[in-house]
Amino acid sequence: MSKAKVENQSENNQKKEDEKEKQAPKNVENTTDDTKPVDADKPLAKAGKRSAKAIKEAEEKADKEARKAKSAQTEDEKSVKKAPVQKTRSKLERRSKNYRNSAKKIDSNKYYNLSDAIALAAQTSTVKFDASVEIHLNLNADPKLADQNIRGSLVLPHGTGKTMRVAVFAPSEEAAALKNAGADIAGEDEVINLLSKENLDLDILIAHPKLMSQLARFAKLLGPKGLMPNPKSGTVTANLAKAVKEAKGGRVEYRVDKQGIIHASIGKVSFKQDQLVENAKALINSIYSAKPASVKGALISSISVTSTMGPGIKVDVSSAKS
Numbered sequence: 415m416s417k418a419k420v421e422n423q424s425e426n427n428q429k430k431e432d433e434k435e436k437q438a439p440k441n442v443e444n445t446t447d448d449t450k451p452v453d454a455d456k457p458l459a460k461a462g463k464r465s466a467k468a469i470k471e472a473e474e475k476a477d478k479e480a481r482k483a484k485s486a487q488t489e490d491e492k493s494v495k496k497a498p499v500q501k502t503r504s505k506l507e508r509r510s511k512n513y514r515n516s517a518k519k520i521d522s523n524k525y526y527n528l529s530d531a532i533a534l535a536a537q538t539s540t541v542k543f544d545a546s547v548e549i550h551l552n553l554n555a556d557p558k559l560a561d562q563n564i565r566g567s568l569v570l571p572h573g574t575g576k577t578m579r580v581a582v583f584a585p586s587e588e589a590a591a592l593k594n595a596g597a598d599i600a601g602e603d604e605v606i607n608l609l610s611k612e613n614l615d616l617d618i619l620i621a622h623p624k625l626m627s628q629l630a631r632f633a634k635l636l637g638p639k640g641l642m643p644n645p646k647s648g649t650v651t652a653n654l655a656k657a658v659k660e661a662k663g664g665r666v667e668y669r670v671d672k673q674g675i676i677h678a679s680i681g682k683v684s685f686k687q688d689q690l691v692e693n694a695k696a697l698i699n700s701i702y703s704a705k706p707a708s709v710k711g712a713l714i715s716s717i718s719v720t721s722t723m724g725p726g727i728k729v730d731v732s733s734a735k736s
Contacts, residue, residue: 512540517725525730531719532690536683538724545722546575546679547690551701552716554709557670561706564676565669567647568700572689573664575682576617580661581605583621583629583643584654595655596662602628614639618661620649668697676701683721694719698734 506517516538526534532547539545555562581599582592589601599605599616602625608616609632619636621629621643629636629643636642643649647667651657668676680693698714705713717729 510540513723513725516540520725520727522728525728527733528694528717528719528729529687529691529733531727531729532694533687534727535719535721535724536687536690538727539683539721541721541723544575545683545724547681547683547685548720548722549678549680549694549697550718550720550726551676551698551714553670553674553676553701553713554711554715555670555674555706555713557672557674559708561708563670564701564704564706565646565667566700566704567665567667568696569660570664570666570680570693571696572681572685572693574666574679575664575685576679578618578661579616580618580620580658581608581616582654582658583619583625585622585625588654592654592658595658597658609635614641616641618649618665619643620651620654620657620661622654623650623652626650666697668701695734702735 506514509517519538520534535547553564555564557563579598580596581604582589582597583602583605584592584600586601586603589604592600597620599608605619606628609629612635614635619641626643633642645651648657648660648665666678668678670676678697680697681690685693698717702713712731714731714734717731717734718726719729720726
């Protein structure tokens with residue numbers, strides 16, 4: 415091969431290498447157009463989601479969405495008006511004006527003598543009718559235990575001041591005598607007809623022991639109203655005339671509730687103070703006599719007296735014992 419041909423071939427090879435270098439892509443620096451660094455582990459591509467242009471557009475779009483969300487949140491905060499903070503009033507402040515005036519006469523931190531508490535309860539009555547005087551006794555007993563479910567009845571010395579409507583479920587031949595004794599409704603058929611119509615316009619239902627089985631079908635009607643006759647309350651007895659006189663004369667029933675409290679009425683505001691005190695002590699003595707053997711220590715932990723819809727008055731328990 416001649417020297418000229420070798421030189422021509424060498425020049426051609428050099429030209430081809432130069433053309434290849436021109437066609438080859440230039441080295442891309444590891445920065446995007448906006449000078450933000452790119453992860454070295456994920457090299458940029460010429461096109462697609464990993465290209466410099468696509469990354470820049472994605473970042474700009476994300477920034478735009480973030481600005482929109484922030485702007486919308488600010489607008490929502492401006493549009494929502496904060497409600498004025500209402501001052502919480504105490505229970506006494508929510509009461510009527512007459513009640514608040516009556517409550518001023520009572521020292522809430524003082525324990526009154528039973529006689530003084532009853533007199534104060536009558537003075538602080540805020541209603542226009544002849545209100546009842548109520549006594550509430552908190553017992554150290556657990557009503558969930560059968561032997562501590564205290565209940566009983568008694569005839570108050572001066573009555574309750576209430577007109578009681580009494581019905582007697584007794585044989586028809588005794589109906590006339592029982593009505594003479596004071597019963598409002600008496601007789602077997604009369605009471606059955608009354609209960610069949612679900613007419614419970616009565617306060618006490620007394621029954622003869624032999625007829626109690628006939629009242630079983632009315633248990634769901636009488637039970638929730640507290641009208642179901644019970645031997646413990648003296649409303650199931652063979653001496654029906656005596657039971658009627660006691661019911662009309664002021665017989666009261668008491669029973670501890672789920673919270674261990676007994677609530678009872680001991681008369682009216684119109685009663686004399688001595689009458690109310692005697693009624694209260696008679697009730698308290700009856701409760702003490704029913705104290706279960708399983709209750710250790712004092713049976714009554716606290717006592718309060720009040721009139722209907724009136725303020726409560728704390729009573730010294732020691733002053734209530736006769």
